[in-house]
Amino acid sequence: MALLTKVKTRMxxxxxxxxxxxxxxAYASVQLGRSMDFFDLREYVTGDDVKDIDWKASARRxxxxxxxxxxxxxxxxxxxxxxxxxxxxxxxxxxxxxxVATLAAGVLGWLAIRHGDWVTLTxxxxxxxxxxxxxxxxxxxxxxxxxxxxxxLPGSPDPDLTRVLEHVVRTVRRRTILVVIAxxxxxxxxxxxxxxxxxxxxxxxxxxxxxLDPTDPALGRxxxxxxxxxxxxxFLRDATxxxxxxxxxxxxxxxxxxxxxxxxxxxxxxxxxxEVVGSIFALLERHRQARR
Numbered sequence: 183m184a185l186l187t188k189v190k191t192r193m194x195x196x197x198x199x200x201x202x203x204x205x206x207x208a209y210a211s212v213q214l215g216r217s218m219d220f221f222d223l224r225e226y227v228t229g230d231d232v233k234d235i236d237w238k239a240s241a242r243r244x245x246x247x248x249x250x251x252x253x254x255x256x257x258x259x260x261x262x263x264x265x266x267x268x269x270x271x272x273x274x275x276x277x278x279x280x281x282v283a284t285l286a287a288g289v290l291g292w293l294a295i296r297h298g299d300w301v302t303l304t305x306x307x308x309x310x311x312x313x314x315x316x317x318x319x320x321x322x323x324x325x326x327x328x329x330x331x332x333x334x335l336p337g338s339p340d341p342d343l344t345r346v347l348e349h350v351v352r353t354v355r356r357r358t359i360l361v362v363i364a365x366x367x368x369x370x371x372x373x374x375x376x377x378x379x380x381x382x383x384x385x386x387x388x389x390x391x392x393x394l395d396p397t398d399p400a401l402g403r404x405x406x407x408x409x410x411x412x413x414x415x416x417f418l419r420d421a422t423x424x425x426x427x428x429x430x431x432x433x434x435x436x437x438x439x440x441x442x443x444x445x446x447x448x449x450x451x452x453x454x455x456x457e458v459v460g461s462i463f464a465l466l467e468r469h470r471q472a473r474r
Contacts, residue, residue, distance in 0.1 A: 186327060188285065258356060260359070263330055265338070270336045275394065279393070305329070307342050307346075308340040308345065312329065381447060387466075388449040390452070392452060449465070450465035
């Protein structure tokens with residue numbers, strides 16, 4: 183479990199950070215009706231189903247008693263990732279976007295499993311979409327991460343977030359907590375419409391993975407273009423050009439944030455591998471606050 187081991191290592195480093203209400207909800211509720219887990223007995227009241235009456239206990243007590251059971255309620259955490267050749271690009275000077283996206287998906291999946299939930303992964307690009315069955319097992323999560331990692335290579339097809347979202351709309355019928363992981367790009371009208379449709383059925387969170395800025399003068403080594411293998415020209419390390427790129431990036435982030443805010447979707451952005459765990463915790467906290 184190489185990829186999941188990396189996830190656990192990162193989580194151990196951040197273990198001192200308390201995750202409050204990570205995926206909060208009613209995980210166990212006492213209700214009338216048949217279930218696997220008996221809870222207790224209480225006196226019969228008008229309206230109770232006679233099938234819930236414990237006749238033997240009622241005879242011993244001399245009053246009608248009904249059974250109560252614990253109904254287990256689990257979330258399904260659905261991860262939808264735009265996996266393509268663009269994820270093979272660098273996120274920061276030390277990690278590719280593929281590594282960051284896989285780590286982010288792994289953190290969310292592992293936290294869900296530790297919380298007793300189901301996790302499923304859908305990832306795709308212009309060549310098609312793949313999906314996995316929900317599972318609460320670590321070995322299944324490792325297979326999901328391996329599949330995602332293998333779909334984000336330099337030779338992979340082009341990104342197609344629209345196709346991934348359309349697949350989720352068609353195939354995910356049960357209500358889920360849906361976390362979309364995508365490139366740092368603008369959302370077109372079709373994608374916004376699909377997200378709005380998904381938000382009506384699911385709790386949707388949106389996470390973007392940033393691109394390394396090749397104009398950053400602080401970079402300490404030469405960069406290589408992933409598709410061609412050629413080194414980036416040195417003239418890109420220009421302070422004025424860096425300021426222009428930073429301005430365009432800020433504008434793009436603000437535009438996307440505005441769209442997601444209007445849709446009522448909590449969103450986050452990861453700029454470096456070191457930010458993965460903290461950014462996910464912050465995103466989940468914003469989602470929790472928004473639900474209040």
